[in-house]
Amino acid sequence: MITFEGVTKRFGDGTVAVDNLNLQVPTGAVTVFVGPSGCGKTTSLRMINRMIDPTEGRILLDGEDIRKIDPPALRRGIGYVIQAAGLFPHRKIVDNVATVPYLLGWDKKKARARAMELMERVGLDTKLAERYPFQLSGGQQQRVGVARALAADPPVLLMDEPFSAVDPVVRTSLQDELLRLQAELQKTIVFVTHDIDEAIKLGDTVAVMRVGGRLAQIDDPPTLLAEPADDFVEGFLGKDRGIRRLSFVPAGGLAVRSEQGIPGWSVVLDDDRRPLGWRAEGGRPSEGNGYDSPAKEGDPLEGPVLNGTRPERPPAGEARTRAAAAGLQPFGTVDLNKDSLRAALDAALLAPSGCAIAVDGEGRFTGIVTREALDAALARATGPADG
Amino acid sequence: MNWLFDFFGDAANWSGSGGIPVRVLEHVEFSVIALLFAMLIAIPLGLLIGHTGRGAVVVVVAANAARALPTLGLVVLIVLLVGVGTTWPVLVPLVALAVPPILVNTYEGIRGVDDDLRDAAYGMGLRGRQVLLRVLVPVALPLILLGLRIAAIQVVATATVAAYVGLGGLGRFIIDGLATKDFPSTIGGAVLVAALALVVQLGFALLQRLVVSPGVSGRAQAR
Amino acid sequence: MGDAEPLVRWDWIGRNWPDIQGLLVDHVIMAILPVLLGLLVALPLGLASARWRVLYQPTVSLMNVVYSLPSLAVFIVLIPLTGLANRATVIIPLTFYSLAVLIPAVVDGLGSVPAHVSQSAVAMGFGPMRRLIQVDLPIAVPVVLAGLRVATVSSISLVSVGALIGRGGLGYLFIDGWQRQFSTPILVGIVLVVVLAVLADGLLVLAQRLLTPWARARRTA
Numbered sequence: 001m002i003t004f005e006g007v008t009k010r011f012g013d014g015t016v017a018v019d020n021l022n023l024q025v026p027t028g029a030v031t032v033f034v035g036p037s038g039c040g041k042t043t044s045l046r047m048i049n050r051m052i053d054p055t056e057g058r059i060l061l062d063g064e065d066i067r068k069i070d071p072p073a074l075r076r077g078i079g080y081v082i083q084a085a086g087l088f089p090h091r092k093i094v095d096n097v098a099t100v101p102y103l104l105g106w107d108k109k110k111a112r113a114r115a116m117e118l119m120e121r122v123g124l125d126t127k128l129a130e131r132y133p134f135q136l137s138g139g140q141q142q143r144v145g146v147a148r149a150l151a152a153d154p155p156v157l158l159m160d161e162p163f164s165a166v167d168p169v170v171r172t173s174l175q176d177e178l179l180r181l182q183a184e185l186q187k188t189i190v191f192v193t194h195d196i197d198e199a200i201k202l203g204d205t206v207a208v209m210r211v212g213g214r215l216a217q218i219d220d221p222p223t224l225l226a227e228p229a230d231d232f233v234e235g236f237l238g239k240d241r242g243i244r245r246l247s248f249v250p251a252g253g254l255a256v257r258s259e260q261g262i263p264g265w266s267v268v269l270d271d272d273r274r275p276l277g278w279r280a281e282g283g284r285p286s287e288g289n290g291y292d293s294p295a296k297e298g299d300p301l302e303g304p305v306l307n308g309t310r311p312e313r314p315p316a317g318e319a320r321t322r323a324a325a326a327g328l329q330p331f332g333t334v335d336l337n338k339d340s341l342r343a344a345l346d347a348a349l350l351a352p353s354g355c356a357i358a359v360d361g362e363g364r365f366t367g368i369v370t371r372e373a374l375d376a377a378l379a380r381a382t383g384p385a386d387g
Numbered sequence: 388m389n390w391l392f393d394f395f396g397d398a399a400n401w402s403g404s405g406g407i408p409v410r411v412l413e414h415v416e417f418s419v420i421a422l423l424f425a426m427l428i429a430i431p432l433g434l435l436i437g438h439t440g441r442g443a444v445v446v447v448v449a450a451n452a453a454r455a456l457p458t459l460g461l462v463v464l465i466v467l468l469v470g471v472g473t474t475w476p477v478l479v480p481l482v483a484l485a486v487p488p489i490l491v492n493t494y495e496g497i498r499g500v501d502d503d504l505r506d507a508a509y510g511m512g513l514r515g516r517q518v519l520l521r522v523l524v525p526v527a528l529p530l531i532l533l534g535l536r537i538a539a540i541q542v543v544a545t546a547t548v549a550a551y552v553g554l555g556g557l558g559r560f561i562i563d564g565l566a567t568k569d570f571p572s573t574i575g576g577a578v579l580v581a582a583l584a585l586v587v588q589l590g591f592a593l594l595q596r597l598v599v600s601p602g603v604s605g606r607a608q609a610r
Numbered sequence: 611m612g613d614a615e616p617l618v619r620w621d622w623i624g625r626n627w628p629d630i631q632g633l634l635v636d637h638v639i640m641a642i643l644p645v646l647l648g649l650l651v652a653l654p655l656g657l658a659s660a661r662w663r664v665l666y667q668p669t670v671s672l673m674n675v676v677y678s679l680p681s682l683a684v685f686i687v688l689i690p691l692t693g694l695a696n697r698a699t700v701i702i703p704l705t706f707y708s709l710a711v712l713i714p715a716v717v718d719g720l721g722s723v724p725a726h727v728s729q730s731a732v733a734m735g736f737g738p739m740r741r742l743i744q745v746d747l748p749i750a751v752p753v754v755l756a757g758l759r760v761a762t763v764s765s766i767s768l769v770s771v772g773a774l775i776g777r778g779g780l781g782y783l784f785i786d787g788w789q790r791q792f793s794t795p796i797l798v799g800i801v802l803v804v805v806l807a808v809l810a811d812g813l814l815v816l817a818q819r820l821l822t823p824w825a826r827a828r829r830t831a
Contacts (some may be wrong), residue, residue: 033408049510051506051509051510071512072512072513072514074512075510075511075512076511076512077510077512080507080511082506082507082510083501084501084503084509085503085507086501086503086504086506086507087507088504088508088522088525088526088598089504089600089602089603090433090522090525090526090528090599090603091600091602091603099511100511102509103512103513125546131601132400132601132602132605133602134602135604135605139435148511158510181499206406235583355591367488381431430744451759451763451811452804452807452808452811454760454763454767455763455766455767455803455804455806455807455811456767456800456803456805457767457770457771457780457781457784457799457800457803457810458767458771458800459770459771459773459774459778459781459784460770460781460783460784460796460800460803461800463784463785463787463788463796464784464787464796464797464800466788466792467787467788467791467796468793511666525773539675540678543678543680544678544679544680544681544683545680545681547656547680547682547683547772548682548691548774551774552788553786558682561682561683561686564775565686565774565775573686574686574687576683577679577680577682577683577684577686577687578678579681580680580683581678581679581683584679585675585678586677586678587676588674588678
């Protein structure tokens with residue numbers, strides 16, 4: 001647990017970077033400081049490892065005032081990841097990762113072994129160990145930065161806009177990687193970002209700060225999206241709050257029809273019972289895999305065939321082509337055990353039939369989620385009982 | 388060309404206290420001692436002002452002004468005031484010559500290290516001195532070596548003026564030759580000094596390859 | 611430095627002031643001309659090396675070799691061509707030293723122009739010449755001027771070595787003082803050389819302020 005007690009930071013030129021900050025960072029969870037530039041989020045983070053000392057107030061780490069701890073000793077127990085990665089250019093990757101273990105006087109062999117283990121853990125090829133930082137891509141460097149911060153197994157991790165300098169695709173994979181790591185390691189993470197979507201995706205708790213270094217609101221993401229404290233927070237959260245909030249409502253409560261179709265539409269499956277598409281027919285469920293039926297001339301195929309939010313089970317390119325040739329319509333799937341109501345809604349919106357196809361963890365057909373079922377779930381989610 | 392044959396082909400020039408080997412050694416001795424003293428002054432000072440940022444303006448301005456000191460003037464003045472006999476009258480001007488490039492390059496090298504790198508180093512829990520010695524110096528090393536190389540070459544080239552006040556070194560072939568209108572000796576001496584300077588160049592190129600991390604020089608190439 | 615002979619005899623300076631003035635003028639000419647000539651040659655050579663990178667390494671290597679030649683040695687090699695005690699004997703080698711400092715400075719200066727700046731200049735329709743004069747060179751000014759400062763100060767200091775071959779401007783005072791075992795001229799020479807260098811350096815700093823009003827002189831070297 002990290003506790004900010006009335007923390008204020010005034011710089012020499014009179015600017016107030018952080019103004020009377022009171023908050024608690026719970027152990028084993030991700031707390032995100034988010035806000036526009038100049039809101040004091042980075043200053044707040046840097047006060048935790050004493051890169052900056054507060055002007056007033058105090059910060060407690062598990063009940064101990066950090067001002068009583070020698071800064072280098074404090075920092076060796078706190079992982080630190082920054083935007084530019086800040087890798088030491090003159091050292092090989094493995095030695096970069098092992099920096100803190102070396103500082104702590106670990107045996108060189110043990111430190112290197114630990115570094116190799118961590119490289120694997122953050123998804124880096126250990127062949128990169130003997131390279132130098134300049135030989136790595138930005139995304140790889142950032143992974144090395146995370147591995148380096150984790151090297152001495154510190155209970156606390158500070159991350160200062162670690163993913164903001166890489167492209168969106170790499171950023172998404174780094175975020176997913178962090179969530180996966182965190183599920184394993186359960187560190188106390190303080191994460192600074194100016195990207196509210198990143199904050200909502202990664203944070204167990206999100207602290208929204210406003211210019212002048214004041215805390216505007218601190219809550220878990222669903223509450224933040226549902227009940228912004230004021231206009232500033234609402235504006236900062238941006239558009240589509242309602243839709244984004246559905247990401248936090250599990251799809252598990254949806255009613256599923258086990259038939260393989262609805263009036264006017266049927267779901268076509270392959271031999272493995274994986275959905276291939278919707279077919280507009282006389283409401284008759286299709287037999288077999290449906291590939292024997294010839295494509296109707298001029299049969300439209302609107303948009304690409306996607307399967308919503310489950311990238312791990314896309315129809316193979318060949319199957320997709322055959323599905324199109326067979327005159328099948330696009331579809332979306334939802335796994336009720338894992339996905340959110342937002343994913344279910346998205347899956348339904350992708351199909352001209354207006355229904356989402358429910359699948360199991362293997363991507364096999366388990367039923368159909370109809371508009372009515374979605375309506376009922378949305379009504380429950382937005383109802384007054386929620387919160 | 389004939390002059391060079393006359394000079395290098397004459398066996399008398401290769402032996403005795405005024406022979407080429409002895410003069411080369413004298414020249415190297417002045418140069419090395421001057422360079423060592425200059426390093427002793429300039430490197431710690433450069434590291435200090437580069438690392439702390441304090442006093443940098445004053446020191447750098449003073450160093451640039453020191454570049455203007457005319458070596459010949461200083462040599463004759465010191466010898467005139469204290470007399471010949473030791474080598475240190477020539478050392479003082481040579482040290483004064485060597486300090487500015489070493490000092491300014493060391494300072495700029497340390498100062499120029501990326502702030503993010505400094506931040507990361509402190510954030511990992513390195514102490515001030517560890518940050519300096521384990522991170523800043525290795526990263527600044529190419530610039531520091533460049534300063535040393537420039538200083539070394541200037542010292543080797545300028546140490547010739549020591550001969551004017553009767554001290555040894557390769558300048559003797561040049562100055563004595565000039566006085567006695569012995570052109571082969573003058574040209575030969577000049578060639579020897581130039582050769583020595585080139586050896587220094589090559590030596591530093593080799594040193595650079597040995598001590599600068601490929602991670603640092605590699606980046607320099609990539610830019 | 612006994613009591614009998616003072617370090618500086620002020621009356622000597624007064625009596626010889628006209629001569630000292632003459633040496634000063636000679637010194638300034640022999641020091642500044644090589645820097646100006648050097649700049650004149652270094653700009654096109656530097657531009658060429660910046661444009662065709664293959665030229666860069668050979669040029670810099672050659673300049674490194676030039677830089678390692680002792681000035682006295684070069685003066686002497688030139689004597690048969692230009693004659694003893696001739697200004698050209700001093701000016702020619704010093705021009706090469708200036709080149710050795712200025713060519714890398716021009717190349718580095720042009721290298722310091724951010725790619726996005728020169729590309730946006732191209733995108734806005736600047737021709738190559740116009741871009742060079744209006745965009746690239748102004749941005750390169752601080753680095754080129756830093757080189758120019760080093761070249762100028764070194765040149766002012768090095769002219770005095772020319773005294774050994776009979777043409778060294780203020781350096782004559784060192785030879786004169788040494789031959790007469792008399793410290794006043796030597797000190798006057800040293801002080802004037804340093805003052806001259808500091809003055810020239812100050813003028814260049816001022817020029818930099820005027821030429822680059824957008825960049826406050828942040829770096830001191």
